[in-house]
Amino acid sequence: MISAQLNERITRIGPDTPAGAVLRQYWQPAALTDELEHGTRVPVNLLGERLVLVQDDGPLHLATRIASADEAPTHYPASEEIEIDPTGPTYPAEQRAGAVFAYLGAGTPPPFPNFDCFRAPDSHVFAFKGLWECNWLQALEIGIDPAHASFLHRFLEDDDPADGYGKQFRDKAGSTEIPMTKLLRDYPRPEINVDETDYGLKITALRHMEDGRTHVRVTNQIFPEAICIPMSREMTITQWHVPVDDETCYWFTIFTSFDKPVNKDLMREQRLKEHRLPDYAPLKNRENDYHYDPEEQASLTYTGMGLDINVHDQWAVEGMGAIQDRTQEHLGRSDVAIIRYRRMLRRAMDAMEQNDRDTLPMQDDGAARIVGPLSNDAIGDTRDWAEASHLADLDRRAGCPWDASV
Template sequence: MMSAEQNALITQVSAGKPAGNLLRHYWQPAALSIELEGTRPVRPVQLMGQNFVLFRDENGALGFLDRDCPHRGADLAYGRLEDGGLRCPFHGWLFDTQGNCLQTPAEPKGSTLCKRIRQKSYPVVEKSGIIFVYLGEGDAPSFPDLDCFIAPESHTFAFKGLIDCNWLQALEVGIDPSHASFLHRFFEDDDTETAYGRQFRSTSAESDIPMTRVLREFDCPDIAVEKTPYGLQLVTTRTMNESQTHVRVTNVLFPQAFNIPMSSEMTITQWHVPISDTRTYWYAIFTSFTGPVDKEKMREQRLQLYTLPDYLPRVGRENNYGFDPEEQLHKTYTGMGEDINVHDQWAIESQGHIQDRTREHLSQADKGIIAYRRMLVEAIEKAERGETPLMVLTPQEAAHIQGPSTMDGVCASSDLEHWHEVDSRRRAGAPWQTLAAAS
């Protein structure tokens, strides 16, 4: 258990709050690149309780500005893209991507007001289908050489979705390996030919045993947690028989992402980005280690589950997560359909908009969550003292944060370290590694 004060410390993210100050040390996903496609590439963005406007100017440059016009506070998300910037429709004040005021049309000839006006702007960069923004002070940290960032564009796919709860409980479900045996249990196994793009539905690497069966029949895993330069690595083992053990290796990328295997060919790197204290977007980059990602199929699959333009889940709190008692008896453990995102969404949203951690009782299965919370509090305290927290990287440090390694497959029970070899082979055969070796 923790006190109410401790819970507030790690969940509240607005400007001036300790956790909010910490998260402003890092690049944050702000939108999908595809959200700026079309005839009017302008999007309102709410991030950590603040309101912004994101746009792409006529030359293709990205701008990320405070949303209220510095003249009279009108909403710049309704602005017009013209004359080299974003123009407020109220009085015509014009701002470029750096927040410079280019025009104040109603001012008398010779007025210097424009030169004295500047709208606050923020560094913004586009990577692997996601637009990231840095809201902190000083120089932005360097991006680590994660697989999802160094893979060619053809081998990544990005998507997002809204969760109606605090960012921390949204992240913590991914640091909880044991829940999958229950929350994501299916009573029947799918044909693996239909499993593309679907987590926990494909066949485990180097085994003919479907992952759904592994989770269903071996529901008491051993979990080992190790600190790493990027956060945490969790190795979860399920002993299947005397000779075979299922091994699943996942990672926490501090401060608010996890990296997990989706299949033997693909990984998911997923951020949990606070809109406010009580709402969150998850952003995910799917990275293929073999052939190019079928982006059209991946997006089509997910648009059956989310509505545009705000990526709201079609199934959620307002329609009881699609709960069907007949399905719960015969098909899925939850009775909430086959999309595991809905299962996770129910689990974390049912905890409340901000989970009351004063009422929880953690167990051995929660050792990853316990380790992460300690790491989070330590980083918050460092940031409050003006010190550099974990994963605020220099270019030299960023070059050494690679991977990270993952695994979802079966090893000989006598050689549980075999997963390192499996991961190394996959990594060595990745297209970007092959190109680097050739050069």
């Protein structure tokens, strides 16, 4: 557990807050490229600021917009009539991998790291987003808990992976005969190792099997508020948990394919069945009990809330309240990545208060040399699980039609 004062310090993200200062040192997803089609001025609410994405007078950028104090924190339709506040700050913006990234910090923006999602061609990436009504930190922390998938995303039946394109855990673990859904059910208590890296944290979950083999699942925390996780053998997910304000956030996901071009029409169709436009709010939400169905819970999924794992996560993090009360929590062994991340965040906040930005991850020219990160599922001999994971990653990259070399 932590104090109420510390909980405030690590969650609040306004312009004059310690955590907000850290987040502003990084490029943040502000909108989907698709949204640029709706007008030359697209409203964006980001890090507690009311902004507008402007593409009508030179380079793409964010400007401060005139907004009422009581407006809803989420998106509303774009319009050329949106009024810009000439006294407010402006921020640079860049299009990358189907999303528009913005830098809200002072000084020169850091370089983009050479992550797979940024160096894959447009044909092999797809971006989407979704609204969650909770603080960004609890949204991130569920993504760096490898044990939660065995419970929250427990499927009581195993689908044919051939029918699972664009859906997480609809694959065979490590290209073996074992469906991921079965492996997560059968081995719910992984051994978890966490290593600090140049980009954040490498999180390795080991599920030791009775036959002398180990399933190795490598996921990553990309500082300050992103994750990179395997979706399937073919695809990874890089997901940012971007604060709209203190009590609302968007997850922005870039799906990256190492094999065939992404079927963008199918993936967009799948996700629009679960979200509304223009604000990308989920159709299953607190007001309709996330479409909970007790009959489904008895036979199909642990939550009884359908097969979309985003809904399971949404229910879990929104159920903690707008800002999770961490003064009563009791972290355990499986929360090691959460503990390590909070230490990184606190170090970064302390550094910013001492005007020591250079000690933050990925702030210098070396960021462009960071590749990957490794993010996959593999199965190998328990005595040599690390090598099995590494070789599985290299094998996938070797067959990639774009330069995914590491």
